[in-house]
Amino acid sequence: MAYKAPVRDLTFILNDVLDIDRYANHPGFADVSSDLVGQILEEGAKFAEEVIAPLNRIGDLEGCKWDDGKVTGPTGWKEGYQQMVAAGWPALSALPEHGGQGMPSVVAMAFGTMTAAASPAFSMYPGLTAGAYWGLNANGSDELKAKYLPKMATGEWGGTMNLTEPQCGTDLGLIRTKAVPNDDGSYNITGQKIWISSGEHDFTDNIIHLVLARIEGAPAGIKGISLFVVPKVFVNDDGSLGERNVGAACGGLEHKMGIHGNATCVMDYDNARGWLVGTENKGMAAMFVMMNEARLGTGLQGLSIGTAAYQAAVEFARERLQGRSLTGPKSPELPADSIMVHPDVRRMLLEARAFVEGGQAFTLWTALQADLQHSDDEAEAQKASDYMGLVTPVLKAYLTDKGFHVASLGMQVHGGSGYTEHFPASQYLRDARITMIYEGANGIQALDLVGRKLPSKGGRAIMSWFADIDAFVSENDGDTPIKPFITGLADVKKKLQDGTMWLMQNGMANPDNAGAASTDYLHIFGLTALAYMWAQMARAAQARIDAGDTDPFYVTKLQTGRYFVERILPDAEAHLVKMKTGAEVLMDMPAEAF
Structure with a gap:
């Protein structure tokens, strides 16, 4: 393929x-x-x-x-x-x-x-x-930026982010890697980091590691974490490469389910020399620049694997001959019809396509918000910044969940062939699975959404999101061919609003209610986001058709969107019902009974 x-x-x-x-x-x-x-x-x-x-x-x-x-x-x-x-x-x-x-x-x-x-x-x-480039650019001194960023910008040097340790992943307040100051302003970094993507390889002459560590005497927890730049090879004042930073070494590679081509490393730091990035004990704030970049990239990765898996499934379905159409042979000259004639195969392919194309629009819409954060219009910049904070956990979690789902559908379309290594379906499924875990597992993204992003700034972002959708619906709610898209968007937005109010009323009284509802709420949000994207794509495609454009691309776009509205969007109701059951059924069973 x-x-x-x-x-x-x-x-x-x-x-x-x-x-x-x-x-x-x-x-x-x-x-x-x-x-x-x-x-x-x-x-x-x-x-x-x-x-x-x-x-x-x-x-x-x-x-x-x-x-x-x-x-x-x-x-x-x-x-x-x-x-x-x-x-x-x-x-x-x-x-x-x-x-x-x-x-x-x-x-x-x-x-x-x-x-x-x-x-x-x-x-x-x-x-x-x-990710490391933008993190260092946002927080590094002019000296550090001048030394490292030009070669990182071009890709001549690699970069990493070193967070996780054997005893801690999400709870970074537990990190043990320590930093001891030297007289020359540098620090000796000692500790072990695990699951470091691209931590060591032979593609570049240098790799610039950004490492979280705790300066001796710093406060406990995340309030005492600092960020350091630790190069694989020291850089001289004239920009040339110097000696190897012998204290920074790859101690081994992880043997993984997928993404085998990427070096996932154990990084051992033994008095490796590093330099402080930003302010002491403010490392988490600095690292979030990279983490947010990585979360968007991970959502994109999950979506993109789904795109490739969908393409492979379509190719297989067109070529695979098996059975006859329920309404009579479609290729009587052949011993069997292609499996494309079967409604359930088309269900899987259309479901995959609807997620992939809606996800592409959501990804690019979000990237545009990242650009508009720098607008000279203060109100526009504020709104874009609010939206970036609000939708980042949704994009990461929803698109990776659905990217894996699409890869699974792709394997199902392949049938037994997909379970073998002769076809690409297996690799897509294995590669996609990690996207739901790294850069913050999807359950953590859901907690971040309901616990931090919704109440931020008094709920300003979600209220603005609702207002924008209402304005779009009002503007396009006429008796036109795209009416089903607008009605579907309006309906799912009401469900998201309903879920938001339920969280406000029940999450504060019992935080377990918020935790129990968080994943279903995130999925309602994801469905709303894709409904918004599909409504915008439908409007654009219909405008082309109304203008006399006969390219079948636009008709196909509307047909794919109809599948989303009619066969996927109703899932929001089930998610809303589930989230409103609260935490009782989850938390009543004692741990020993599991």
């Missing part, structure tokens, strides 16, 4: 739905036109299809190899990565002062959907570097 980048879908969202040309006067958009973005995506698609995608299977079969602290990537991966750097792709959205191209986040996210689908494990190497 050959992956095909969905350039047409992405340009439709960018041009017809989001209308990016109208942001020409916004920071970062001055030199960005829809024509230029189209050219970027066409070239990006070629790179994803021709360079990255062929490496995906190799990475799954070979994995990475560890030998006395050194890690070698799968065959061809180093060369593929260096081709990416030479072509300038890692620098797409990096700042011009660091050698980047300064493209808006929405353009970089569109490109990222293609690379993550072509090979999720490969795309993690530049993805982790980008």
